[in-house]
Every structure is written in C-alpha cells, then in structure tokens.
Amino acid sequence: MTHSCLVRHVCAALFAGAIPIGAHAATPADLQAAYGALSGTAAAPDRGQQLFTSRHGREWSCSSCHGALPTQTGKHASTGKPIAALAPAFNPERFVDAAKTEKWFRRNCNDVMGRECSAAEKADVIAWLRTLK
C-alpha cells in the first residue's frame, strides 16, 4: 500500500467521506479510531508500550529518541537535537494531523523495525501514548 493511499484510507476511516480528502485535521482519539477501524481489532495500550520501548532487531527503539516515557523532551539518538514530548497530553501538536502522523510512522517504523508498522500497531502506540497524563 502506498503512502498516499494509506493516508487516504485513514482519512476515509476518519471522516467516512464527510470531509474532502486532504483535510487532515484530527484528534489523537480520531487517529487511534481510524487505525483501529483499518485493523479490525481493538487497540491495546500495553502492546503499544511494549512496541515503543523494545528494540526490534535493530539499533534503535522508539524510546532511543523519544525516551522510555515520552512525556518529556527527548533527544535524537544520532544528532542530539531535542525532540518535543510525544504524548499528546504534554504536547497538543501531536497526533492532530493524519498526513504528518503517517509520515513519521512510516519513517520511524522503518528505522526501528525495518518495515512499516501495521494499522493495529499504530493504534496500539497511540492508545498507549493517550494513557500518559
């Protein structure tokens, strides 16, 4: 599935055709629901945490840059640049744009796991991040 096609799927799941494709504004709950609908399974926050904090046969985990508890500023594992908090309760800019969310999942899952993440995995991760208050 291509990137734009996946974004279209997420948007379709998000807005059920009510809003034109290209309007990506969303809430973290919307995006979790959209990925959940695509996967056909209920999101599990504990699975999301497990995925986020573990390494998957490569050098980095998600936590390598975002921190084990991404409620605070993280640090890029290679460049050292600060990365603003990922948990949406601590950073209102997170998971409010479907295209941006897709872009970062695509690239970072590739860095961490050597493949794209499934819709179920994305829903799990967002579900876990939403539990952090």
Added chain:
Amino acid sequence: MNRRALFHRRSWVAVLSLVASHAAFAGDDQRTPGATLLPKYKQECAACHVAFPPGMLPAYSWRRLLDNLPHHYGTDASLEATTVNELASWLSANSGTYKRVREAPPEDRITRSAWFIRKHDEVAGAAWKRPAVKSAANCAACHTQADQGDFNEHTVRIPR
C-alpha cells in the same frame, strides 16, 4: 629589534589575521540568516537536526542528499515527491557557490568540508565527544544561535 620584540610582533600578526578570518566568516554568516529559510525546509529538515544554511553545501551535494532521503545518514528521512521537488528548487537556488563551498565534501557532509575543519581546529578533540555535543553535526550544542542561522563565534558556548 631584539628577539622578544620580534616574537611579539609575530604574535600580533597571527592574532590580527585570526580576527580577520573570523570577521570574514561572520560576514558569510549574514548571507544566510534564519529569517530567509524556506518554511518547508525548516519544517521538514530541522525536525531532526539544525536547519543547516543552504550555502554550506554546493548544489550537487544537496541534490544527492534529496535523491537519497530514504537512506539519510542511517535514518529514513523520506518525503513525498512534491515536497522533495519544492526543497530541491530552493536548495539549488540558495546553495553555496563561493570558492570554499564549490567542491562537494566527502559523503556530502558539511562537517568534512575543508573550511569546516579549519574553522574548528581550535576545538579540543575531547569537546566533540562530550554527551552534550555528541556529533559535529550538532551545531546548536555550541553555536547557541544556530537555529536562527547565526554561527558567529561570539555566540559560541562550548559545553563543559
């Protein structure tokens, strides 16, 4: 003139030429102030690293980097084609053309340019390895105004 006086005179010449070279560098910095950076460039590229001034690499280095974003120094930095094209035209128009930037550095790394190495030859080897610095590409660790495109030596604070 005795030896001591001659030594002093030589020292002053050395100091003055050092000041002159830094002044020239400060002048170059002003060609690429942060305010003129393409918003898309800041948004996409400065998410992971400082927004390197486009004039610090020649056009073909930028082109090669943009052609290889899925394999960008060990990370997947892929972008949609429309974004890549937008960045390509802006980087090409603003790339370095003056003498010291004309040649592509090894691996298209700014930090391996001859001018970069020369400008940083006073920095102790151990300073680069400090946890707060980590990488020579982490300009902002010492250049406190790097995110504004200001690399003037007066704003340098090397972390202890």
